Amino acid sequence: MSKQRVYLKGNEALAYGALEAGLNAYFAYPITPSSEIPETLAKEFGSKKYPEYKFFLQAASELEAINMVLGAAAGGVRAMTATSSPGFSLKQEGLSYAACMELPFLIADICRAGPGLGNLGPEQSDYFQATKGGGHGDYRLFVLAPASVQEMALFPRIGFDLAFKYRNPVLILGDAFTGQLKEDVEFPEFTPPKYDVSSWATTGAKGRAPHILNSLELDYQKHYKHVGKIFEKYKQAEASEVRFEEYLTEDAEKVIVAFGIVARIAKGVVNKLRAKGVKVGLFRPMTLWPFPKVPLRKLASQGTQFLDVELNTGQMYQDVKLAVGDGVTVDFLGKWGGVVPTEAEIESKLRRLEMVVA
Amino acid sequence: MSQLALKVKLGKLESLTDNPTHYCAGCEHGTLTRLIASAMDEMGIREKTVMVDSVGCSVLAYNYLNCDHIVAAHGRAPAVATGLKRVKPELTVFTVQGDGDAASIGLLELIYAAKRATPITVFLVNNAIYGMTGGQMAPTTLEGQVTTTTPFGRDAALTGTELDVSKLLAGIDGAAYVKRASLVVQELSSQRGKVYTIKNLLDAKKSVENAFKVQALGGFAFVELLSTCSINWKMPILDAKRFVNDRMMKKYPLGVYRDTFGVEKQ
Numbered sequence: 001m002s003k004q005r006v007y008l009k010g011n012e013a014l015a016y017g018a019l020e021a022g023l024n025a026y027f028a029y030p031i032t033p034s035s036e037i038p039e040t041l042a043k044e045f046g047s048k049k050y051p052e053y054k055f056f057l058q059a060a061s062e063l064e065a066i067n068m069v070l071g072a073a074a075g076g077v078r079a080m081t082a083t084s085s086p087g088f089s090l091k092q093e094g095l096s097y098a099a100c101m102e103l104p105f106l107i108a109d110i111c112r113a114g115p116g117l118g119n120l121g122p123e124q125s126d127y128f129q130a131t132k133g134g135g136h137g138d139y140r141l142f143v144l145a146p147a148s149v150q151e152m153a154l155f156p157r158i159g160f161d162l163a164f165k166y167r168n169p170v171l172i173l174g175d176a177f178t179g180q181l182k183e184d185v186e187f188p189e190f191t192p193p194k195y196d197v198s199s200w201a202t203t204g205a206k207g208r209a210p211h212i213l214n215s216l217e218l219d220y221q222k223h224y225k226h227v228g229k230i231f232e233k234y235k236q237a238e239a240s241e242v243r244f245e246e247y248l249t250e251d252a253e254k255v256i257v258a259f260g261i262v263a264r265i266a267k268g269v270v271n272k273l274r275a276k277g278v279k280v281g282l283f284r285p286m287t288l289w290p291f292p293k294v295p296l297r298k299l300a301s302q303g304t305q306f307l308d309v310e311l312n313t314g315q316m317y318q319d320v321k322l323a324v325g326d327g328v329t330v331d332f333l334g335k336w337g338g339v340v341p342t343e344a345e346i347e348s349k350l351r352r353l354e355m356v357v358a
Numbered sequence: 359m360s361q362l363a364l365k366v367k368l369g370k371l372e373s374l375t376d377n378p379t380h381y382c383a384g385c386e387h388g389t390l391t392r393l394i395a396s397a398m399d400e401m402g403i404r405e406k407t408v409m410v411d412s413v414g415c416s417v418l419a420y421n422y423l424n425c426d427h428i429v430a431a432h433g434r435a436p437a438v439a440t441g442l443k444r445v446k447p448e449l450t451v452f453t454v455q456g457d458g459d460a461a462s463i464g465l466l467e468l469i470y471a472a473k474r475a476t477p478i479t480v481f482l483v484n485n486a487i488y489g490m491t492g493g494q495m496a497p498t499t500l501e502g503q504v505t506t507t508t509p510f511g512r513d514a515a516l517t518g519t520e521l522d523v524s525k526l527l528a529g530i531d532g533a534a535y536v537k538r539a540s541l542v543v544q545e546l547s548s549q550r551g552k553v554y555t556i557k558n559l560l561d562a563k564k565s566v567e568n569a570f571k572v573q574a575l576g577g578f579a580f581v582e583l584l585s586t587c588s589i590n591w592k593m594p595i596l597d598a599k600r601f602v603n604d605r606m607m608k609k610y611p612l613g614v615y616r617d618t619f620g621v622e623k624q
Contacts, residue, residue, distance in 0.1 A: 203408075
């Protein structure tokens with residue numbers, strides 16, 4: 001795809017973004033509101049535009065799809081799957097194994113309302129499952145949170161890069177809104193970097209010792225060391241892979257903290273209030289893990305008050321509170337069930353922020 | 359016997375490591391490991407073979423077979439194998455699954471790998487019980503058989519009758535090779551006392567080789583191998599061998615259930 005602007009749905013942009021990022025294999029399972037991702041990738045399979053895109057298969061279940069991704073990633077290729085919340089629960093098994101086996105791949109969760117079947121509206125209620133591990137055992141996923149169709153298009157590049165650099169699964173956490181929204185996007189020229197997988201990929205033990213990709217370690221001391229080693233990687237990532245956007249925060253007395261589609265709405269509120277001379281700003285985490293703790297704490301040290309807005313009952317809120325520490329005002333506005341806050345609701349909550357006890 | 363014995367390669371195999379196995383006395387898992395290693399050596403495929411280890415007694419195979427390994431989650435080995443094989447078609451990809459792994463928690467993964475004619479090889483060790491978890495009921499547990507979760511014998515009215523995986527896969531067009539063999543020696547009565555035959559074992563060896571051949575021809579290959587679990591059956595080793603030959607083989611008759619490429623006749 002060239003630099004020209006194209007008019008795409010978020011899910012379609014994510015699919016093309018993955019292709020532009022050098023996707024080799026995609027394993028699908030349909031679930032609303034994420035299905036345009038596999039549909040786009042099924043359509044483009046075999047296209048001469050993407051010679052590196054070698055395989056597409058619709059699996060029989062979410063579990064089968066994630067385990068196929070795991071097998072393909074073991075071969076050292078760029079593999080991916082996508083799902084939505086109920087399916088994301090089923091992916092946790094594979095993600096836990098892959099994190100322990102240090103396998104790089106990309107997964108997208110186009111979050112819908114839950115719990116259970118919920119509905120097809122947007123929510124950010126998979127935040128805990130996305131950022132705290134989600135499956136059994138101690139591990140983390142890198143979590144990227146796009147707030148526009150343009151970011152849906154570009155985040156796969158960052159995603160594959162992080163996955164191979166750290167040998168860990170990377171999650172793109174969208175929502176029904178960012179997935180279904182249609183906007184103009186651009187795909188700047190990009191040559192996918194080459195990654196050396198020769199020290200671990202299972203490609204046949206020719207002229208070398210066997211490679212064993214395994215999460216089983218019956219020796220407790222060895223397993224203690226292995227998980228410790230993975231968390232050393234995470235520590236390094238927390239120091240160097242944090243991404244966030246600050247919008248008019250420099251002199252802001254009140255700052256909205258929001259990610260994904262909510263940050264788009266919040267930006268509207270900031271613009272409106274700034275026009276009236278009110279000193280407000282927006283802090284938008286682009287990586288939900290690693291979470292931008294340090295920049296948030298820095299803002300808090302300037303005496304800023306915060307309003308955290310999310311499409312859930314207050315999940316990222318806990319991370320924001322932890323980041324800013326005691327004695328800092330952090331209020332919360334949440335909507336769930338597929339309901340989205342209006343600019344007026346955010347504005348009214350923001351105006352009452354000084355009445356909130358820190 | 360001398361003519362039969364010649365067919366089994368003796369001595370050190372390149373595809374086997376020097377590690378002693380953890381298998382219990384009388385268990386045929388080690389026998390299958392040896393047959394696979396022998397086939398890998400004879401066919402010269404070790405350096406392009408990846409084993410997907412499944413959860414069960416076969417999980418530690420990475421200590422014994424000298425090739426690349428991926429250790430899958432319980433039941434998911436055929437899915438993991440599919441993912442790897444489809445992106446690296448030049449590899450030989452196989453798995454050894456137990457009956458709990460393949461016929462219970464992973465039945466979907468097995469059936470769909472076969473349905474799609476995925477060019478991989480699946481060996482199923484059927485010992486009619488969950489071995490590694492300590493002897494619970496498997497889908498293959500015989501009616502009336504005592505296990506730790508059927509302490510009064512398996513009740514067919516509640517848990518259904520035995521699941522015949524070979525018969526099930528025989529009905530799937532995508533499966534190019536479906537065979538049931540046995541890893542268990544048979545006792546023969548003779549005037550000079552007890553003698554044992556390894557006839558079935560030699561056929562199992564041929565089945566292992568055929569299963570790799572079928573994959574090379576582009577087909578899905580499945581071999582079910584009857585086996586004992588004397589520890590969890592709580593039987594002396596010889597009684598366990600008799601249980602396979604006298605009881606299990608009646609329920610699970612040996613034979614070729616599908617052979618699309620005709621490899622059995624070659």
